[in-house]
Amino acid sequence: MNTLFSNLSRPKTEVSVVNGPTAVRILIADDHDVVRSGLRSIVELRAGWQVVGEAGDGKAALTMALALKPDILITDYSIPLMNGVEVTRQVRQRLDRTEVLMFTMHDTDEIITQALAAGAKAFLLKSDAKQYLVSAIEALANRKPFFTGKLSERMLHSYLAKETERVIPLLTPRERMVVQLIAEGNSNKQISALLNVSIKTVESQRSAAMKKIDATSTAGLVRYAIRNKLIEP
Structure with a gap:
């Protein structure tokens, strides 16, 4: 710290x-x-x-x-x-x-x-x-x-670099939330209660997120969350 x-x-x-x-x-x-x-x-x-x-x-x-x-x-x-x-x-x-x-x-x-x-x-x-x-x-x-x-320069370089980058589907805000909560160890039922949505909705958003980031398991979602700083390892 x-x-x-x-x-x-x-x-x-x-x-x-x-x-x-x-x-x-x-x-x-x-x-x-x-x-x-x-x-x-x-x-x-x-x-x-x-x-x-x-x-x-x-x-x-x-x-x-x-x-x-x-x-x-x-x-x-x-x-x-x-x-x-x-x-x-x-x-x-x-x-x-x-x-x-x-x-x-x-x-x-x-x-x-x-x-x-x-x-x-x-x-x-x-x-x-x-x-x-x-x-x-x-x-x-x-x-x-x-x-x-320093950050202004980073933002400019990032913007210019995007002209040649491959476009990757981004997670929606709710999909990011579901991935974060999964990585924090919550079950689909617990996520359903936290987000006030049905378990079926959680499962659908989980499936959509896994498809976008090419994850085949919960471990893949956790790795994504750590790599993208949604949680701290």
Whole structure:
């Protein structure tokens, strides 16, 4: 874990009351207590910035975001139950005033593309937090995007490279969710309950995902989830 966040810990989920009409209200979602505490310690040094809540998984993050309507959601990509991209997509669909900062240790082209397509307006690596976190939040508070120079170059190179790449079918957001939940060890019945859909629907989405990624077993789905950072090995 980055030394920025060492020797800190907080409860897995916490909500606080925010006063003042001009406060920038921030919700933090990460499954590591030490990361959430590190983010909170940086945010609360700034006058007018307030952490309204902390969530340790994606479902809790979405529930809290809908209830608290923060100005900014800071979310990791690899969080349990609902990954950061799916949280971002649903938050941006339902809360047009909430900006999202994708905060992660992963910087693959696919993850960056997924985050932007879902509606994240800023992308920051955890290793760059000490240098850029404040600037990223300031940009989002002013409705502006934020990317480090290094990531901007990556995005440009990725865009240019796509001109010659073979087109591979992408998983839908729900198919990604099903793959993530399978890789986390959930059964079809448990996934059905978590997503509030029928077992038949789960089986159909599982089958579609396996066909797209050319997987022939659950192990293949797990390998895909690890390779694409849906879960951490």
